[in-house]
Amino acid sequence: MSSKEVPQTLTIAGSDSGGGAGMQADIKTMQENHVFATNVVVGLTAQNTLGVQMVQPTDVEMIDAQFDSLFDDFDIKAAKTGALFDQIRVSAVIKNVKKHNIHPLVVDPVMVAKGGARLLDDQGIHAIINDLLPLADIVTPNLPEAQVMYNKPIETKDDVIDAASFIQQLGAKNVIIKGGHQSGDLIEDYVLLENGDSFIMESPKYDTVRKHGTGDTLSSAIVASLAKGNSVEDAIIEGKTYIDKILQSEILVGHGHGPLSHWGAENAF
Ligand SMILES: Nc1ncnc2c1ncn2[C@@H]1O[C@H](COP(=O)(O)OP(=O)(O)OP(=O)(O)O)[C@@H](O)[C@H]1O
Numbered sequence: 367m368s369s370k371e372v373p374q375t376l377t378i379a380g381s382d383s384g385g386g387a388g389m390q391a392d393i394k395t396m397q398e399n400h401v402f403a404t405n406v407v408v409g410l411t412a413q414n415t416l417g418v419q420m421v422q423p424t425d426v427e428m429i430d431a432q433f434d435s436l437f438d439d440f441d442i443k444a445a446k447t448g449a450l451f452d453q454i455r456v457s458a459v460i461k462n463v464k465k466h467n468i469h470p471l472v473v474d475p476v477m478v479a480k481g482g483a484r485l486l487d488d489q490g491i492h493a494i495i496n497d498l499l500p501l502a503d504i505v506t507p508n509l510p511e512a513q514v515m516y517n518k519p520i521e522t523k524d525d526v527i528d529a530a531s532f533i534q535q536l537g538a539k540n541v542i543i544k545g546g547h548q549s550g551d552l553i554e555d556y557v558l559l560e561n562g563d564s565f566i567m568e569s570p571k572y573d574t575v576r577k578h579g580t581g582d583t584l585s586s587a588i589v590a591s592l593a594k595g596n597s598v599e600d601a602i603i604e605g606k607t608y609i610d611k612i613l614q615s616e617i618l619v620g621h622g623h624g625p626l627s628h629w630g631a632e633n634a635f
């Protein structure tokens with residue numbers, strides 16, 4: 367028998383009963399990237415590829431208990447947040463991030479599901495901007511989320527650059543503004559690093575509705591890479607390489623915004 371230590375990671379997020387987004391996407395991504403995934407369930411969603419039918423946030427006592435259980439036992443090397451639902455849950459998560467000194471922390475500021483359902487209320491948005499971003503090693507807003515944080519429209523490439531630097535000044539060390547909502551044939555994710563360096567990760571825009579959970583998947587692949595000891599820059603590039611690869615092999619599941627094939631092109635079928 368052989369035994370092996372593996373890096374342990376944590377997703378602090380909402381559950382997607384449909385299995386394509388939220389912590390299910392996170393855990394699948396972490397598994398496929400060869401790290402061990404643990405989770406704090408911040409809320410439940412009754413959800414499928416067509417939309418979100420019901421949301422139920424977790425009691426704070428239960429959120430606290432999950433954090434305590436994990437940090438009494440596991441050696442968490444990197445963590446992420448996903449859907450946090452409201453200000454009460456955001457505050458509970460912040461309290462635990464501080465208590466357990468959780469870092470590196472990737473904050474995916476999930477606000478709205480692909481079908482349009484809100485996964486974070488207005489006070490929750492303020493709590494993330496004011497209190498969670500200063501604890502974030504990396505924040506990964508999509509374009510609509512970046513606009514909410516920037517509080518201005520983002521229309522040009524210069525707007526993206528200005529928004530990233532504004533969001534960095536809110537406290538997040540490194541910023542990725544994801545380009546999945548861009549029009550045109552190309553997608554550009556803009557990265558601003560802590561040292562002021564910036565770069566664009568470009569890919570073709572795949573014409574598909576089967577991309578439920580792309581944001582969760584990108585941030586979790588970054589967490590997996592960080593947990594293995596890679597630098598922030600390398601982890602971001604590795605995360606983008608993973609999402610780009612799996613977007614190229616579709617699986618036919620559900621009747622709406624279908625999930626990704628997390629096991630990746632070369633292993634599928
Ligand atoms: N159609 C597409 N073609 C190529 N890459 C894409 C496409 N859509 C998203 N991506 C990539 O997926 C990652 C996530 O971007 P996106 O802007 O979709 O995040 P998101 O809106 O937070 O996703 P979700 O809400 O589904 O979790 C980025 O790296 C982005 O470039």
Ligand SMILES: Cc1ncc(CO)c(N)n1
Pocket residue numbers: 379380381382387388389411413448449476478479480485578579580581582
């Ligand atoms: C629970 C949950 N988290 C995140 C997203 C965004 O992908 C979603 N649709 N559902």
